[in-house]
Amino acid sequence: xxxxxxxxxxxxxxxxxxxxxxxxQRTTVRAIIHKWQKHGTVVNLPRSGxxxxxxxxxxxxxxxxxxxxxxxxxxxxxxSLASIKVSVHDSTMRKRLGKNGLHGRFPRRKPxxxxxxxRARLNFAKKHLNDCQDFxxxxxxxxxxxxxxxxxxxxxxxxxxxxxxxDSLQVIxxx
Numbered sequence: 625x626x627x628x629x630x631x632x633x634x635x636x637x638x639x640x641x642x643x644x645x646x647x648x649q650r651t652t653v654r655a656i657i658h659k660w661q662k663h664g665t666v667v668n669l670p671r672s673g674x675x676x677x678x679x680x681x682x683x684x685x686x687x688x689x690x691x692x693x694x695x696x697x698x699x700x701x702x703x704s705l706a707s708i709k710v711s712v713h714d715s716t717m718r719k720r721l722g723k724n725g726l727h728g729r730f731p732r733r734k735p736x737x738x739x740x741x742x743r744a745r746l747n748f749a750k751k752h753l754n755d756c757q758d759f760x761x762x763x764x765x766x767x768x769x770x771x772x773x774x775x776x777x778x779x780x781x782x783x784x785x786x787x788x789x790x791d792s793l794q795v796i797x798x799x
Contacts, residue, residue, distance in 0.1 A: 626666035629656045678720055682710045686717060690726050 625646070632642045639657065643650045660666050678686070682705055689704060690696055698714035705712060718728060752759065 626656050626660075629653055630660050630666060633657050633660075677710070677712050677716060678705075679710060682708060682712075683720055683724075686721060687724055687726065690721055 625648075628646060629642055629648070632645065637645075639650050639653045642648070643653045646653070656666060663669065685704065685708070686701060689701060698717055701717055702712070702714060705717075721727070752763075
């Protein structure tokens, strides 16, 4: 398409006539002609900046390993890439993974329930087995876990610390 624009331009037609015959916008035709006059070519020019160190093959391998085991450390990933003779810094790997939507996160700790808490919950459920649907819709089971609305969470704080005390059972029933 670009070469056609240049051929028609060299035959003596203007931007408006070229845009009508080829069905392109005038600004597109003007940009193609300007690039041809400046660089002598209409092909895409090489981009500025340093080329990436991670090859597409190495990037696919990184993504595959992280999706298979999300707890993989950056040092393990570095060793994995070293086996295919790609040497990159761990921050480079994190940037590549981040661009692919794989951001580093701390896994949330699962609340601890003791056998006593489990038994208490089971007894409560058996006792109220025949209660109406409204009762169960208004029953909230918690383990002293902070409930977050709107998915707002900070990276530091009590929910990311492993507690030494087992959580107790709290049943909030609104009848």
